[in-house]
Amino acid sequence: MRKLTVITGLMVALVSLTASGATARAKEQPHAPAAVDSSWPGEEMPLPLTVRTPDDLVFKETAEHQYLIFNLLASGKLAYDRGDMATAATKWETLLRVPNLPADLDRVIRPLAIDARQRAGGAAAELPPEPAAPSPDQAALAAVPAAAKKRVSVVRGFVTGGGSLGAGGTVVWLKRRDGATPQPRPSRGKTVSQKGKKFIPRVLAVPVGTTVYFRNDDEVYHNVFSLSHPNEFDLGLYQKGISRYKTFNTAGPVDLLCNIHSSMSAYVYVVDSPYYAQADRRGNFTIRGVPPGKYTLRAWHETSLEPTEQPITVKDDVVEVAVTVTSDRPAPAFVPDKAGKPRQAQLGY
């Protein structure tokens, strides 16, 4: 009972802090970071947790480890919000050095720490190496629900079509016909770079809920935006080294453009399935971890008005399919600015 009381208090504190962060986000304005309350209890360690039993000690160590992570995480955020980039960078850099930091948290915080350090203007801190990404096999095993681990298949094949661009980059995904398609887990650390006045990659497939970072790697400013409803967004003007992001919560194609450079274009395709892949330059693709069942395979190419569909049945370990994508979407003759006004790319402005 005593443990529960302590935990409840801790949870309330954590949740309220999280809610505080959400409020701060909701108030964010393009050029006026919202004022947030920068104080909260327990700034200093150790936490006032009573230890009477070995279990209490284990719990206290766990809680303090997590609280240290949260403390650095949130205090960095608050410093960032009030424009104190040096403090934000220091907090987050310290966070990255915390032993046994979860890899996914590392991947989220690392670019923020770098960004804050660059904004602060100081010398870049030496950070520990990035955690290794899990191998596809490890990830596949971990991602699949336990009940399905006994039997998953690979769907692979090749895509034809795509007109003069070829089939490379085609997004292929599966939707169940004999039941509900599982909700995909958002990907982490997805980045579209702006380099040489181009978007790299040109086509990126992400599951619903994924946050994509748009990092400017050019010397010139960029203003990434999209008019693709309902995923439209406008990240405003920003300089080299800065990343801004958008979370894509609705499935479908998202045309990426730059309000400064009308020649820049790229695509994010948001899929509402965990079973998806992108074709390589030759049109080959592989979808892993597919449980047996009946599916509709959908394929979208940047030259497609709508995805093509075909039914497939997954029952063997490896299922081979051939896919053809349409090229019925005309290349845009002119490029809109973020207000929708057409621009002539040959003018260069």
Place this chain on the structure above:
Amino acid sequence: MRSHLAKMLCFALGAAGSSGAAAQPRSEPPQSVQEPGPENPNDSPGYTPDEEGPSASGSLKLHGYIDVGFAKAQGNGSSFRQGDTRLPADYGVDTFAPAINSRGEVASLDAGGRFVNGFLPYSMEIGSRASFFINTVNADIQYTPPGAPLLIFARTQLLPRFANGTKTRVVVEQAFGRLTPFSSQEFALSVGKFDSVFGIEYLENQANLRIGITPSLIARYTTGQSIGAKAFYRYQLPSISSAISINAAVTNSGNWVESLQTPDISLTGVPNGTARLGYELNMLGFQVKVGGSGMYGPRNDQQSSAPRQRAFGVDGRVIVGWLSLSGEYINLREDSGAEPGKYTGTGVYPLASGFKVDGFYNQAAVAIPTGATSLQTVTLYARYDRRHAEFEGFGPILTSRWTTGARLDFWSALAVKAEYLFNRENAGAPTVPNDVFTSSVVFTW
């Protein structure tokens, strides 16, 4: 129990991690909170084609449009009142012939062949009859060589004319190369035949780009193409979400449209200089662009460089959500010709009078996106034009025009437009029935 509590703690931490991600300025926070876990085995790194990588092979793009019109003009489709034989000329200049297409061409010229001194625009020769016609068959070629900061562009237009007057022509409207030598600067240098840099109306001079159908009453002075060199430079001021730009050109002739221009080569040996200084404010959902333009050089239609032309103008655009407001003003003066003869795009004429004009337009448009794949945008627009023009030796003429219409955009490839022009002669000329209904279907490829 302990593992359950730890899971709750991890969940809270995951939520906090999502909160941390929102530290990026100016964007939406992640909407859903997911329990941290391994990456999706199907995670994709994205796809970048070879032509955008180091082994790029150049990029060739072909685009174009076909503009088909349908119009009906009042009166006899010209700027002359039917049966009016008192006037030896249409006041020395066409000021109120009813334009019916995006090129500014009129429904008809004077059937009597009266003296017009080269200032009539091209005509579709439909008189007062309702008629279909083909305005423009346009083809654009754009090539970007691999590994070079270069763009090569050509715009060729076929103008099929099926009446006895204006002939079918092929026009190389633009042909230039653009060099962007500095990757760290917004600087572009173009050489060839290109759009004017005066004002803003040239930005939507093509039928598929223009919101409405007909150009403004001052477009003939600002939207022409000429051969020469131009430089564009823009400097961003991100701290105030702004940019300033300069666009300067040195060309054989000025900014007059084709029918009023001299030949593309220089007749005087002295170039015209044109420049626009612009300021942009780019806020989220709110843009303001203003500019001031100037032009100075010899008259385009003389073989001596002594007679000069000079112009200045201001322009502005405000875009807030679906609403866009734009306006432009020009003040232009031409000296009298020093030698007999005026060389225009439609021939050689005897008189080269001094000329001065003040004019402006204001336009409001509401573009409503439908969210549908087929009919994507519905745009309603209205424009008011006013022009005060005076030829030396003739009285000043004040004309105005109200234009209102609608545009429907389908599939990003088809625009259907219809508009009505209320042309008014306010002073210096008798009233002529010259209101126009005109429409246009533009297929873009």
